[in-house]
Amino acid sequence: MPDTELVFTLIGPGWTARLLVEEPPPAEPKRVGFAVPAVDDDPAPLHVDADVVFTTARNLQVEPRGWPRWHVKIYRCATQGDADNLLRFLIRQTEFVQRANRALGAGNPMRPPWGVVPVQILRGDWLSQAVGGAYPTQLGEEVREMKRTAARFPSWYAPDMLAAARTLLAVSPYVDEIEWVDRYHEDPVTEHLRRFTGLAAGLDAMHRNDIAHCDIKPANVCRVTVADDSTAYVLIDVDAAIRVTPPPRFPRFTPTYSYGNLRRFAAEARHHDRKVPAGVLYAQDRFGFALVLLSALGGYHWVRGSLLYEGSGPPGRNRNADSHHLAVRELESRFPGERWERLRAVLGEAFSQQIEDPEWPTAGWVARLIAAAETPGEPGPHTDRGQEYTEDVRQVWRRAREHTQTGVELVEDGYRAAVAQAQIVARRTARRIMTTVALAITGITVVLAFGAVVLGK
Ligand SMILES: Nc1ncnc2c1ncn2[C@@H]1O[C@H](COP(=O)(O)OP(=O)(O)O)[C@@H](O)[C@H]1O
Ligand SMILES: [Mg+2]
Structure with missing residues (x-):
């Protein structure tokens, strides 16, 4: 029968x-x-x-x-x-x-x-x-x-x-699965950026509605072809989605694609009764979203092998993606040159603590990425030499303070941030005026060391 x-x-x-x-x-x-x-x-x-x-x-x-x-x-x-x-x-x-x-x-x-x-x-x-x-x-x-x-x-x-x-x-x-491939050519595949617009708006809508997806990664993003034959990316798999308030204690996530501070919370939660604040859950989604977007722009294996490579060390601190300055350095070596300077700067935001700000809009970030990709980052003809490095110095300060908990770490992070920034500047200017930068680095390191001693931590 x-x-x-x-x-x-x-x-x-x-x-x-x-x-x-x-x-x-x-x-x-x-x-x-x-x-x-x-x-x-x-x-x-x-x-x-x-x-x-x-x-x-x-x-x-x-x-x-x-x-x-x-x-x-x-x-x-x-x-x-x-x-x-x-x-x-x-x-x-x-x-x-x-x-x-x-x-x-x-x-x-x-x-x-x-x-x-x-x-x-x-x-x-x-x-x-x-x-x-x-x-x-x-x-x-x-x-x-x-x-x-x-x-x-x-x-x-x-x-x-x-x-x-x-x-x-x-x-x-x-919906169609995306074949996540590696890309060997240098330039970011910026044509993909527009396909993330709806997904980003959807994510912001989820967050406004007090929900976090918590498991955004390439395997949970598919492609849908809409009536006019254009392709958009969409999320699937809401098994880990969670209400953000009151702060939950048991968010589920995939460790590889998880945001550093969430991993740290999860590791500490074993010993302390800690609840996960809303900002960290939003950041978890935005971080995963950024990694998916970068997998489309620069290659799946590049993201896994460079940004998400697990070194030794505590969870949430040992990958390039866990540190703004190290992530920026990876972006710099993957998409080198002035042409992508503006794009790199906007991409880098996704690896800073800014993304924990409840107001940080994912859709706005995608819009700025699209604008930055269309604007070559050549310095204007009237650039003042002195002002040219103001932003670099500011970046070093910001990165040094990021994730830093003790005076000793402040000095270490400051030093690492200064070195990473110096490399970026070196490549950018082809060693034009390294003395200025070297002076700035020395000055900041001295100030940080002084600060650490005074703070006495
Ligand atoms: N609506 C869908 N259309 C096409 N494939 C889907 C759809 N939903 C899920 N899948 C496929 O099934 C796989 C697993 O589904 P998912 O809901 O992500 O479950 P899991 O919790 O096991 O990851 C996905 O990676 C995707 O390949
Ligand atoms: Mg899944």
Whole structure:
């Protein structure tokens, strides 16, 4: 007897999707753990494990505005209690997406732009989710009807009703994966910058709505081609998204793409009862976003191998990306020359503590990157020699104070910042007036050393 097919229909205002869920390709399920708040925002979360498999669904009723292919994430839980808790958690996560997308002006599962791809969560037995005849929906618009056609389930899906009830589905419009490649040519691929505009606005909208995504990395950014054939980047995967206030204690994140101060918080949280402030969560998103953008501009492997390379040392302090001056140095060697000076300066901001400022706008940063990429950084004909280095000196001061906690570190950081800046200046001016800079460095180092002694730390 042929196996039953798993077909269900989502009916929204003005659109219908009749989805045939395809049997997942053979693969080991991925075991994923979730910290689910017991009661709303209870500080002690419940731990739920689920086995996750991925598949796709074909839309059998593609309307002119329809979305032909859908992505389906299937979660299998060990007990009904776990499934109920996970359902509550996943629905809350997708409500975050909905709030952010709505703030962007988008509200339809068939029509981008989205900051984050909309997701509908379904109970695997298609029961008990209806409230007063209407289905709660997370797709951005009300789903009026959601029904399954066959009476049985396919054998690959669930052996019986009880197993189906312990299964959850996250269904979303299919977007294209990006092939993150390395780039060997020198110039940044600035054509990609515009594709980040909507994503940046979506991120700002999320933050204004008190939500942080927390897991922005290349694997969680996809591409969507909109009606006029232009490509935009969008976020997926809201499993780690979190409400920013009250400050949470248990943010989830991928260590490789995480912001230095968040890693430090997480490391210290093991010993102290520390809550993560909003600014650090915003910065986590902006830092991840910057690394994704740089992966598109300069290459995935360059970002991994240079900015994110893990040296020895404490978490959150040992990578080039954890220090503004070291990150700037990497940018300088990846995109050398005056042509990219302005672009480098704006890119560098993403590695300073500025990004912890709640008001730092990601969309504004992308707009400034676009402007900077279009403006070659040649010095104007009337540049005054003395003023030419004012900004360098200011940079050294700023970097020296960044992340510095003790007097000794202040001197060390100041020295490192001065050396890094001197190298930048050397390359820029081809050793034109190194004496001025050397004097400035000596002067600052002396002042810092003096300050440290006086501070007595
Ligand atoms: N809407 C979607 N369209 C296309 N592919 C998707 C979609 N959502 C997820 N994926 C793919 O599935 C992978 C895992 O999904 P994700 O939601 O990121 O789960 P995980 O928590 O396992 O990272 C993604 O890296 C991406 O390749
Ligand atoms: Mg993911």
